[in-house]
Amino acid sequence: MRQAGEPRPQPAGDWAVCPRCREMIYGPRLARNLRVCPGCGHHHRLTAPERIAQLFDEGSTELLALPVWSGDPLRFTDTKPYAERLEAARTATGLDEAVVLARGTLGAHPVLAAVMDFRFLGGSLGTAVGELITLAAERALSERVPLLIVTASGGARMQEGALSLMQMAKTAQALGDLDRAGILTVSLITDPTYGGVAASFATLCDVIVAEPGARMGFAGPRVIAQTIRQELPEGFQTAEHLLEHGLVDTIRPRAELRETLTRLLAAGSRRIRPDGSPPPAEYSLIRDPGRLPDADVRDTVRRARHLGRPTTLDYIGRLCTGFEELHGDRIGGECPSIVGGPACLDGVPVMVIGTQKGHTVKELRERNFGMATPAGYRKSARLLRMAGKLGLPVITFVDTPGAYPGVEAEEQGQAVVIAENIRLMATLPVPVITLVSGEGGSGGALALAVADRVLVCSHSIYSVISPEGCAAILWNDPAMAPEAAEALRIDAGALLRLGIADAVVTEPAQGAHSDPDLAADHVHAALTSVLAELRALSAAELVAERHARFRAFGAVESFISATEEAMQS
Incomplete structure (x- = not known):
């Protein structure tokens, strides 16, 4: 390489x-x-003009010639004067600087792009580069269109001294302005992306996409090896290494970039479903406990855990279009037990997040049986914040026996990240819908279920602890799990009577695994109906009503009425 x-x-x-x-x-x-x-x-490597031609819709591109000063502020000279280096770079590339700005459409979605060109002094970050990135962000802010940044840089432009260093703060500030305005930012990492670029605008975007093999890091391999004499692992700092460690969202080969970026830009467009009318939900959404048949809780537990039961990814595949799975917690971890990313539900951009089990023993092991680590909850928190920024409704799917309880998880703050997720969901200024699609186990489930509407599938369960755990602790006998399941009131009917669930989504008679397509039709109708209700509310109303919903649990009046109704049933 x-x-x-x-x-x-x-x-x-x-x-x-x-x-x-x-x-x-x-x-x-x-x-x-x-x-x-x-x-x-x-x-x-591609030149900036080649990259723009590949990504933008044909005939849509407008190059932006924004005024910047690109001079020699320090009158710097190494083996030759910096002014001569600048002039040679301009002659060799035909560019004024290491960034080209363009406006146009990508997959019919408007976008403003800042594309770096490594040919120009190694794409180094100097005052002109920082100014161009900042101007691009300011233009995206004024036009309220997403910003795409394509990076290619060896690091800071040393010939401009501390002025080059200041561009990191300046560009970070500009991206912060886009965050506060709710404007989507996407970074495309190409080889190489190092130093001040990696430590500022390249990694501050909402979504980070990387080309295969692209390298990114704060210090390059030669700097690390020469400075601290550390032997570097094979593949160090490559896109694949970064994805494994939760530092980029996805890797896409060049032929798939347009399609991937189109899906991401669709999430930032906030399009409305053309006819605005959800399909009818009467046949699939039950709010009256009296309409539910009597349930055998032991049978319900068995069906909730059935290996054939649709998973989060199964439901997303059947219900949504344009799903783009995002990865990583951005601080070194990736957890396959939680999946998520932007998608469209009947033309409405949403953020979908859920616990993921699997259908085979191999997949269950790879997904840690749907038990998320702290990296999974940090990833979900990142996606929740992104949804809040972009104004995307959130749909969460819960099917987990609980959060992973291992030693490493405890050392990495499992309790803390669950608590932070719960607090974050409580204040999200967008509609939040949770579907308990299988097992809802303890705080690991609640971390994705602080919602405006909590829906439970008719053969799902939701509890403070598993029946087996409860039996082991209170009966001192795991064989008493069936009795514990009855006593815990974990079935859909009891959850609806207690007010834990707002509605029950009907399943095929033998369970969702018996007819996954029909089960998905019921879930689709329920979600679109509830989403239409919630989208009519303002952000302030959503947060206030969500607060009131959870504030009522355990309050004397609601506790007495809910408990009496549950016991009478």
Whole structure:
């Protein structure tokens, strides 16, 4: 793999040499393949104009020539004067600076882009680059369109001294303004992205997409090796390494970037369903406990845990379009037990988040049986904050026996992250709907269920503890789990009578696993109906009513009435 300072491969006539596999590639073929090696998949660097041409809709692009000063503030000279270096870079690239700004559409969605070009002094972050990124953010703010930043940089521009350093704060400030205004920001990480760029605008966007093999870090491998003599692991700082450690949301090959970015931009557009009318929900949504048949709680527990039961990803696949799964907690962790990302439900952009189990023993193990670690709850909190910023309704799916209780989870603050998730959900200024689709276990479930409306599937359960755990603690006998399940009132009917659930979503008679498509139809009707109700409320009304909903649990009046009704049943 070539290092950050190496030039892009030069064609010999109509041929080029891939720097990774060293194979000769026919130039026109490489161009047709978006400058990706057809043999090894290596993503060759693109110029800013090439990148813009690949991403933007044809005929939509307008290059923005915004005035910036790009001079020699320190009168710096190393082996040659900085002014000469600047002039040589301008001559070689045809660019004024290392960033090109463009306005246009991507997948028919308006977007403003700031695209870096590594050819211009290694894409280094100087005063002009910081000014252009800031101007792009300010223009996105004034036009209220999403901002896309494509990064390619070796780090700070040393020839501008501390003035270069100040650009990190300046650009971070500009992205903060977009956060407060609720405008989507997306970062596309290309190889390489280092130093001040990585430690500012590249990693401050709502979503971070990376090309395969792209490297990103604060200090480059050579700096680390020379400074502290530390041996670096293979693949260190590559996109794949970053995804594993929760530092980027997703990796997409160049051929898939337009489709991925289109889905993300759709989430920032807040489009309304064309006809505005949800499908009828009368047949699938029950609010009156009297309409529910008597349930055998033991049978309900068995069905709630059935391996064939639809998972969060199953429901998302059947109900939503344009789902883009996002990964990572951005501080070093990724948990596969919680999945989430933006999607569209009947044309309405939403944020979907849920616990994920699986249908096989292998998948259950890979997903930790749906028991989330602290990284999972930090990831969900990041997505919840993103939803609040962009004004996206939140839909959460809960199917977990509980949060992961291991030693590492405790050391990483499992109790703290659950508490913070609960507090965050309580104040989100957007509609929040929770569907308990299988098991709702303890605080690990509640961390995704502080909602305006809590729906439970008719063969699901929701409890402070599992029946087995309750039996072991109170009866000192795990075999008493069936009796504990009855006593805990964990079935849908009891949850509705107690006010824990706002409504029950009907399932096929034998359970959702017996007909997943029909189960998804019922969930779809229920969610769209409830979402239509909630979208009519203001942010202040949503937060106030959510506060009142949870404030009432345990208050004398509500406690007596709910308990009496539950006991009478």
